Amino acid sequence: MKSRRLALIGIFGALSFLLTFIEFPIIPLLPFLKFDPSDSLIILMTMVYGYVPGFFTLIIKSFLFIFRSGDGGLIGIFMNFIAGTTFITLLYFLKNKIKINIWINYVITSILTGIVAYLLNYFVSIPIYTNQPTDMFVNSLGINLQIFFWLVLLFNFIKFFADSLIAHIIFKKTKITNYALLK
Numbered sequence: 001m002k003s004r005r006l007a008l009i010g011i012f013g014a015l016s017f018l019l020t021f022i023e024f025p026i027i028p029l030l031p032f033l034k035f036d037p038s039d040s041l042i043i044l045m046t047m048v049y050g051y052v053p054g055f056f057t058l059i060i061k062s063f064l065f066i067f068r069s070g071d072g073g074l075i076g077i078f079m080n081f082i083a084g085t086t087f088i089t090l091l092y093f094l095k096n097k098i099k100i101n102i103w104i105n106y107v108i109t110s111i112l113t114g115i116v117a118y119l120l121n122y123f124v125s126i127p128i129y130t131n132q133p134t135d136m137f138v139n140s141l142g143i144n145l146q147i148f149f150w151l152v153l154l155f156n157f158i159k160f161f162a163d164s165l166i167a168h169i170i171f172k173k174t175k176i177t178n179y180a181l182l183k
Helices: 003-019 039-049 051-068 072-096 104-130 135-140 147-175 178-181
Strands: none
Touching: 003 039, 003 051, 039 051, 039 072, 039 147, 051 104, 072 104, 072 147, 104 135, 104 147, 135 147
């Protein structure tokens, strides 16, 4: 990898980490699911420089995020890392292998990432974090599993589509497109 690209990966990873400080819940029933715009820079790196630089940017953000783990602790970092990896992997695959319209790509990738996040929440995150079965935890929130599924899917769709929109706007409105030609 070129030294310039390595420097950009480090810079974007650090900037992405700083964006984790801007977080807020989107769905009041699930306050532990918080939006932050940090994945927008990872998506941007993936769109401009490819999968490997985007993935390493995600690794740097996730590593730095360990020191600021917040409410979710290590399980939250793990969930964010898996969701981010799922998103950029699908985004890159659909963009370069299937070559569909970028907006359709954002929608499909956001939905599929939401499904992966739901499965991880159901089978891994919630049982470990709450030390109780997921259905018991969901019932304590006053909702059923079907509503929980749709809310997790909605959250991840909003999160990753908004991050994609931010990355897309940065990509189109800045000179970063000139650097993409230097690959």
